[in-house]
Amino acid sequence: xxxxxxxxxxxxxxxxxxxxxxxxxxxxxxxxxxxxxxxxxxxxxxxxxxxxxxxxxxxxxxxxxxxxxxxxxxxxxxxxxxxxxxxxxxxxxxxxxxxxxxxxxxxxxxxxxxxxxxxxxxxxxxxxxxxxxxxxxxxxxxxxxxxxxxxxxxxxxxxxxxxxxxxxxxxxxxxxxxxxxxxxxxxxxxxxxxxxxxxxxxxxxxxxxxxxxxxxxxxxxxxxxxxxxxxxxxxxxxxxxxxxxxxxxxxxxxxxxxxxxxxxxxxxxxxxxxxxxxxxxxxxxxxxxxxxxxxxxxxxxxxxxxxxxxxxxxxxxxxxxxxxxxxxxxxxxxxxxxxxxxxxxxxxxxxxxxxxxxxxxxxxxxxxxxxxxxxxxxxxxxxxxxxxxxxxxxxxxxxxxxxxx
Amino acid sequence: xxxxxxxxxxxxxxxxxxxxxxxxxxxxxxxxxxxxxxxxxxxxxxxxxxxxxxxxxxxxxxxxxxxxxxxxxxxxxxxxxxxxxxxxxxxxxxxxxxxxxxxxxxxxxxxxxxxxxxxxxxxxxxxxxxxxxxxxxxxxxxxxxxxxxxxxxxxxxxxxxxxxxxxxxxxxxxxxxxxxxxxxxxxxxxxxxxxxxxxxxxxxxxxxxxxxxxxxxxxxxxxxxxxxxxxxxxxxxxxxxxxxxxxxxxxxxxxxxxxxxxxxxxxxxxxxxxxxxxxxxxxxxxxxxxxxxxxxxxxxxxxxxxxxxxxxxxxxxxxxxxxxxxxxxxxxxxxxxxxxxxxxxxxxxxxxxxxxxxxxxxxxxxxxxxxxxxxxxx
Numbered sequence: 001x002x003x004x005x006x007x008x009x010x011x012x013x014x015x016x017x018x019x020x021x022x023x024x025x026x027x028x029x030x031x032x033x034x035x036x037x038x039x040x041x042x043x044x045x046x047x048x049x050x051x052x053x054x055x056x057x058x059x060x061x062x063x064x065x066x067x068x069x070x071x072x073x074x075x076x077x078x079x080x081x082x083x084x085x086x087x088x089x090x091x092x093x094x095x096x097x098x099x100x101x102x103x104x105x106x107x108x109x110x111x112x113x114x115x116x117x118x119x120x121x122x123x124x125x126x127x128x129x130x131x132x133x134x135x136x137x138x139x140x141x142x143x144x145x146x147x148x149x150x151x152x153x154x155x156x157x158x159x160x161x162x163x164x165x166x167x168x169x170x171x172x173x174x175x176x177x178x179x180x181x182x183x184x185x186x187x188x189x190x191x192x193x194x195x196x197x198x199x200x201x202x203x204x205x206x207x208x209x210x211x212x213x214x215x216x217x218x219x220x221x222x223x224x225x226x227x228x229x230x231x232x233x234x235x236x237x238x239x240x241x242x243x244x245x246x247x248x249x250x251x252x253x254x255x256x257x258x259x260x261x262x263x264x265x266x267x268x269x270x271x272x273x274x275x276x277x278x279x280x281x282x283x284x285x286x287x288x289x290x291x292x293x294x295x296x297x298x299x300x301x302x303x304x305x306x307x308x309x310x311x312x313x314x315x316x317x318x319x320x321x322x323x324x325x326x327x328x329x330x331x332x333x334x335x336x337x338x339x340x341x342x343x344x345x346x347x348x349x350x351x352x353x354x355x356x357x358x359x360x361x362x363x364x365x366x367x368x369x370x371x372x373x374x375x376x377x378x379x380x381x382x383x384x385x386x387x388x389x390x391x392x393x394x395x396x397x398x399x400x401x402x403x404x405x
Numbered sequence: 406x407x408x409x410x411x412x413x414x415x416x417x418x419x420x421x422x423x424x425x426x427x428x429x430x431x432x433x434x435x436x437x438x439x440x441x442x443x444x445x446x447x448x449x450x451x452x453x454x455x456x457x458x459x460x461x462x463x464x465x466x467x468x469x470x471x472x473x474x475x476x477x478x479x480x481x482x483x484x485x486x487x488x489x490x491x492x493x494x495x496x497x498x499x500x501x502x503x504x505x506x507x508x509x510x511x512x513x514x515x516x517x518x519x520x521x522x523x524x525x526x527x528x529x530x531x532x533x534x535x536x537x538x539x540x541x542x543x544x545x546x547x548x549x550x551x552x553x554x555x556x557x558x559x560x561x562x563x564x565x566x567x568x569x570x571x572x573x574x575x576x577x578x579x580x581x582x583x584x585x586x587x588x589x590x591x592x593x594x595x596x597x598x599x600x601x602x603x604x605x606x607x608x609x610x611x612x613x614x615x616x617x618x619x620x621x622x623x624x625x626x627x628x629x630x631x632x633x634x635x636x637x638x639x640x641x642x643x644x645x646x647x648x649x650x651x652x653x654x655x656x657x658x659x660x661x662x663x664x665x666x667x668x669x670x671x672x673x674x675x676x677x678x679x680x681x682x683x684x685x686x687x688x689x690x691x692x693x694x695x696x697x698x699x700x701x702x703x704x705x706x707x708x709x710x711x712x713x714x715x716x717x718x719x720x721x722x723x724x725x726x727x728x729x730x731x732x733x734x735x736x737x738x739x740x741x742x743x744x745x746x747x748x749x750x751x752x753x754x755x756x757x758x759x760x761x762x763x764x765x766x767x768x769x770x771x772x773x774x775x776x777x778x779x780x781x782x783x
Contacts, residue, residue, distance in 0.1 A: 199688025200746060201649060265645040267726065269578070302581075306726070309576025346647060346685070355732065366577065 079158040079286050080108045082183070084145050084174050086164040087115045087127070090236065091189055092243035095163045096126035097279035099133045105283060109138040110152055114164055117142040126241035146173040149181060159185040159286045166191075167214030168221055175218075175225050185228040185289045187282065190215040192233040192271075192298060192349040201269070202304070203349035205233075205296040223294070230285045230292040232278070234299040235349060236342065238373055239275035246272065247373050248382065249341045250314035253392070255383040257404050259325045261395045263336045266308035266326055269348040273301035274364040281351070284358040291357050298349040301364035307342060310366075317370035325401050332398040339391040459483045459561070459667070462536040464521055464553070465543035467493045469621050470566065473659040474540065479513050481663070486515040486536070488527075500620055500756040524552040531556035540662065542566045547597040554605055562608045562672075564665060567595040569613045569677055569729045578649075579683070580729040582613070582675045599675070610671040612661060615679040615729055616722065618749065619655030620756035623764045626652065627750055629721045630693035631758040632767040639703040641775045643724050646687035646706055651728035653679030654749040657742045664738045671738065677729035680749070681742045686722065689746075696750030697759060707775045719771035 081102055085095035099109045111133060115121060117140075122128065130140050143151040145164055160178040165171035171188070178186055194213040195203040209216050222229045238246050253260045278299045285292035305313070308324055315322035329336040329344070336344045354360035377383060396403055461478055465471045466487035476499075478485045487495060495516045498507040517534070519526050521544075531553060538561055544550055554563065570592035572580040586596055602609035618626045625632075633640050661678040665671035684692065687704055694702045709724060734740035744752060757763065 199691055200682040200684045202683065204682070265647065267645060267647055269649065269726070302730075303577040303579070305578075306576050312576060346649070350730075352732065356736065 078106050078108070080155065081110070081286060082148075082152060082155070082157040082160045082178075083109065083111045084148060084160070084162045084164050085111055085113045087113050087119070087121045088124075088243055090242070090244040090246070091163055091234070093126050093237065093239055093241050093275050094189060094234070094278050094282075095161070096129065096133070096241050097239065097275045098161065098163075098282045099138050100136060101276075101279045101283050102286065103133070103136040103138050105287075107286070109133070110141060110155070110157075111138060112141045112143065112145070112148055112152060114145055115142060124243055126243060129241055145170065148174055149177040153181075156181060157183045159183065159187060159289070161187040161189070161282065162218075163189040165218060168217040171218045172221060175222060179225055185230070185286070185293075186222055186226040187229070187285060188218060188222055188231050189299070190219055190231050190233045190296075192235045192300065192347070193343075194233070195349065197345065201346055201348045203298065205298055205353040219296075228289050228293045230294075231296045232282065232285075232299040233296065233349065234278055235271040235273070235347060237273050237275045237278060238369060240373075240376055242275070245341060247310075247314055247370055248377060250311055251318060251374060251377050251383070252387055253389070254311075254315050254318050254320050254322055255377075256387075257320075258389060258392065259323045259396060259401055259403065260311045261325045261327055261339070261392055262307050262311065263327060263329045263340050263344045264307075266306060266311075266324060268307050268342075268344060269304040269346050270307060270310070270342050271300040271304050271348060272310065272364075272366065273299075273362070274369045277301050277362050277364050280363070281354050281358065281360050284354070284360050288358060295353055295357055297354045297358075298351045299354075300349050300351050302351055302355075302362040303364070303366075304348045304350075305366060310342075313366050313370050314374075316367065317374040325396065325399060327395050327399055332395050334391055334395055339395065457667075459537040460535065461485045461538045461540065462488060462517070462531065462534075464488050464539065464541045466540075467495060467497075468543075469619075469623055470617065470655055470658060470662075471540075471542045472497070472499065472621060473619075473656055474542070474662050475514060476510055477659055477663050478666075479510055484515065485513070486517050486534070488517045488519060488521060490520050491516070491518045500760060500762070521549055524548070528552040528556045535559075537561045538564065538666065540564045540566075541598075544598060546594040547601040550598050550601055554607055560607055562610065562665075562667065563602060564662060565598060565602060565609060565611045566662075567599055567611045567613045567675070568592045569615045569679070569727070571596045571599075571613065572729070574725060578726055578728060580677065582677060582733050603673070608672050610665045610668075610673070611675045612658075612665070613675060613677050613729065614653055614658055615651040615677070615727065616653070617655050617658060618652045619753050622655070622753065622757070624721070625763075625765045626721050627693055627696075627753050628758060628763050628765065630690055631697055631754065632763070633769075633772070634694055634697055634699040634702060635758075636767065636769070638769065638772065639705045639776070640690045641705045641707055641719065641772050642686045642690065643707060643709045643720050646685060646704060648686050648722075648724065649683045649726045649728055650686065650689065650722050651679045651683045652689070652746060652749070654742065654744040654752070656752075657744055657749075660743070661734060661738070661740050664734075664740055668738065674733075674737070676734040676738065676740075677731050678734055678740065679729060679731055679742075680744070680746060681731065682746065683728040684746055686720075692746050692750055693754075695747050697754045705775065707778075711778065712771075712774060714771045714774065717768075717771050719775065 083095045083099055086092050095111055099111045102109045113127065134140060141151050160174070160183045162171050162174050165174070175186060192203060194209040194215050196208045196210055198207065219231050222231065236246055250260060281297060281299055311322050311324050329339065351360070351362065393403065461483045463471050463475055463485065466475050467489050471487065475485050475487060489495070496511045496514055517530060519530055521527055536557055539553055539557065541550065541553070541563065544565065554560070569580060571586045571590055573585040573587040575584065588596060599611050602611065616626055622628065630640065658678055661676070665676070690702050690704055694700065709719065712719070731740065
């Protein structure tokens with residue numbers, strides 16, 4: 001079957017594409033040139049339904065001759081997906097992995113990033129690697145999400161993912177346009193931060209959320225507007241191309257033989273997933289919309305880790321010892337939010353809905369994944385970078401902990 | 406495996422009313438029974454039983470888990486024998502159990518008196534009687550299981566009550582059945598038993614509960630909190646109080662033991678069984694207060710390293726995170742805990758402590774040491 005498809009790709013591509021390419025309108029955008037790699041948009045026109053293959057006595061030659069007349073393209077299998085992606089922050093990398101995974105699976109992807117292609121923000125990962133999306137056959141575009149329609153207009157997408165907005169003002173225009181343009185499925189990256197604190201962890205889909213949270217009003221509006229929708233609530237993530245520091249905070253200290261100051265007991269649980277876990281969950285939702293609809297998914301790996309545990313695992317990945325120092329932010333006089341990159345209380349959700357509804361499996365393996373992360377950390381020379389540790393020093397001085405020079 | 410059996414109605418003692426199952430708030434159990442009832446009725450005089458009547462041996466069964474499990478098994482129509490030394494009464498009426506239900510159960514339950522540490526006796530008595538299924542609820546060491554297996558070469562299933570205590574302590578949680586186990590743990594006997602079962606050809610199933618609670622609990626878990634709440638005392642909790650643990654109601658555990666009986670999907674499998682959600686130490690104190698209708702308790706946190714309590718335990722839980730995922734049991738067996746934490750603690754309170762019954766007298770000596778020192782330091 002794979003061989004047959006490959007043959008089709010090479011022999012019949014021109015026939016297929018002249019027909020379909022007329023639907024591909026250049027994106028008009030004032031400040032950027034459009035990027036429409038027509039030749040690479042092969043991917044989504046070429047899905048052949050298995051039943052078609054079964055009914056023919058298939059040889060590659062037969063396919064080539066039948067192709068022009070009788071392709072039963074199963075459009076239901078391959079999707080056209082639009083990702084509206086934030087231009088900064090911890091969630092930026094989600095759209096990058098999701099785009100690549102969809103493309104590898106043969107779907108068509110447009111990734112629309114907020115802002116301008118020429119902005120400084122685009123010089124940081126994952127944006128500085130968007131060529132990988134393009135060479136895999138995806139399209140990129142930039143603009144104001146409130147005007148997404150005018151940029152990608154003309155396209156009808158099977159699924160639209162908003163991986164940008166945190167409140168209704170920002171996401172509503174995207175939802176409204178998606179609905180009116182005929183998109184069938186709406187997906188939203190929300191946040192597990194909206195769950196109300198509980199005595200009984202973990203946060204499970206359906207648990208009470210803070211009604212005042214911006215994400216909550218977005219989730220509600222999506223539910224009111226779309227027939228087929230799914231909402232994803234992530235926590236923290238690691239992975240190459242991440243826009244925001246995560247494990248690096250620990251590596252910075254471990255590799256310089258500095259103590260790692262952790263607020264509180266260090267027993268607080270958190271969740272750090274490799275972003276490929278988020279991407280695979282999103283991909284399953286696109287491929288199984290009936291299974292995913294009307295659902296909230298905690299978009300996390302299936303193991304929580306203590307703050308002490310993160311420090312230890314980072315040290316193991318770096319092959320170095322770690323000196324964890326606990327402190328009370330109030331007693332020391334620092335703002336924990338500035339001094340430490342994670343929430344200082346239990347922040348622990350489990351991905352139960354994804355497992356039962358989508359058959360999703362987590363592949364995050366922090367020991368292995370952090371090794372890879374450390375290799376990249378060293379490769380880019382960050383271990384040698386001069387860093388100031390002002391807040392650390394304030395904490396350590398208050399605790400009278402010596403710091404090696 | 407379905408067996409075609411010609412059954413007389415009175416061989417199967419199904420209580421027709423829901424009230425007799427009310428101790429278990431057993432909606433799930435009712436559904437199972439109704440399903441079987443319909444099978445029989447639908448087939449007219451030619452009955453097929455979904456789960457055939459078995460001759461079942463429970464090692465233990467007179468103290469806590471077995472008390473509830475044996476009742477479920479008898480209600481399902483199995484012939485159930487309890488193997489105990491006879492030190493505790495073979496049967497006792499459960500709080501809330503009707504006289505007629507208790508009479509029915511007592512008339513059907515069988516007793517095999519003996520000491521399971523007398524391996525020769527175990528082997529000879531079991532082989533003489535013959536059993537289809539063994540539930541080993543009180544076994545601790547692998548040696549204790551060997552004579553049972555030797556005595557019953559045609560055993561259909563050996564169902565073992567192991568413990569989540571076998572898991573190796575980890576910074577990555579929850580514990581799943583595939584996780585590393587600790588060969589040096591206090592529960593290594595359970596591990597060795599599981600290994601023995603694996604090495605023999607027997608069809609085994611192992612259940613790993615976390616902390617079990619419910620009426621008649623002899624381990625002072627909820628009782629420890631109830632004593633302090635009733636006395637109006639503050640609750641001393643070690644360290645931060647954010648340590649996460651997990652409680653599973655004994656009736657849900659009994660139902661899980663039923664779920665694996667004769668179940669192909671349980672063959673040679675290990676299952677964590679406990680509550681659906683976990684709880685912090687602080688949260689558990691608050692949940693116990695809610696369950697007993699007490700006001701929100703005062704919680705005192707202390708550093709256990711500052712004290713020497715001798716042999717006494719100052720707190721009923723391990724001072725660490727300790728909880729296990731029950732997702733495998735849920736997805737493979739369809740296990741669904743019926744009790745959430747506050748409901749389950751309320752059930753325990755209403756049927757046990759709240760009626761004035763408990764297993765261990767209140768002992769506040771370690772509390773007083775903690776409180777004494779704290780008052781001094783303040």
